[in-house]
Amino acid sequence: MSQRAEREADLAVWCLALGQFIAYAGLLYSFPALLVAAEAGTGWSKSALALGPTVALAVAAVVSPFCGKLVDRGWGGEMLIGAPIVGALGLTAAALAQGQAGWVAGWAVAGLAQGAGFYDGCFAFLIRRLGPDARAAIIRITLVAGFSGSFTYPAGAWAGEVFGWRVALLMFAGLLAAVGLAVNAWGVTLLRRGVRAGGRAYADPPGMLARAMRQRVFWLIGLIFALVYVAHGIIITFAVPLFQGQGASHAAAVWAAALIGAAQVAGRVLFMGWGRHVTLVGMVRSVLLAMAGAALVLWLAGAAPGLIFVTAALQGAAIGIVSILRPILIAEALGNEGFGVISGALAIGVLAGAAAAPWVGAVILDGAGVNATIGVVFAMALAATGLAMFVRRG
16 A cells, blocks of 8 residues: 555544444443433333344344445445444434334334444454454454443433433434444545555455355354353443442442443453463453453452442453454454455354343343342353363464
8 A cells, every 4th residue: 555545544444443433332332321211211121121222233133144245245335334324213213212112113223233333344344445454453443432331321321311311312313323424434435545546455255154154163253252242231231230239329330331341442452462472262261251250240249339340340351352352263263255244144143142132131130130140141251261162272
């Protein structure tokens, strides 16, 4: 690339980083941030409210392989540009819904945006455009987007209390439609201009997914990260009630939940220094064990509520590193060729796990209580750690 193309590529990555920050704020973290206000405002149960985000992530899981194919065929940019618009429409419909059917339908539309506009689609687009240089771009994007939860929990809780949950959700929809659309469009345009100026777009031969699916590591990666995202989804969705259930005040619970996002960034910074000294598979095993440790500390917080901040730090740092490791592990274990469709297929398990998390967590929390919910999270993180022992050392 020319120096101008490199500068434009750098600016494009920053634009897409802000786009991911906004996408996760509006389409993922807005629900847990507004859960308390929505429960009070609607009179619905946690499980009834959680059905909306559950359906959204289920839709995202269904469309994810198709989105991966679109990236491999050169339509990744259009997908990233369209996602904020679709997401804004879905959140608007959910905010204006007067019944549970409308609430779920709105989130189903938002799920289309999740499948197209979250990390998987963005990273596949970057890997296609930048090839080996995408690793640094992925890390930079996750550093910025990692603050999304830290922004959304306190901002959402404040907006829900002051304006009501409906207006607050409409505010997130507006953020997607205005800022998210603009920065994604600018980033895509700059990256494509760089390719025309002497960069390279990576094309892929057909049949790569079938070849990947014949390898044991494909299924191991899929199952490991599915378990991880069920466990993490339960934590981030119900962080506030779980922390309050261990004796913390509402204010402390909100700030501890917000710490998860900041800790993600800290974890990614740690990865940048630590990653050179540990094998990729060894790091995967370490961070999964840290997630199990976070659940154990949360259980101990019943006797010392201040430990919720330790849980938030461990959980956030671990998932922050996981979000970087997953695309890198897929690329290194299965190759860059066909990355869009392969990562899209593997995202089914991740998104299905994340989809199940709000409803599963609500059922366990309402039916069996806080400690049982923590126990399920601990068991899933430990199971994922065990499965990682069967992944070849790299």
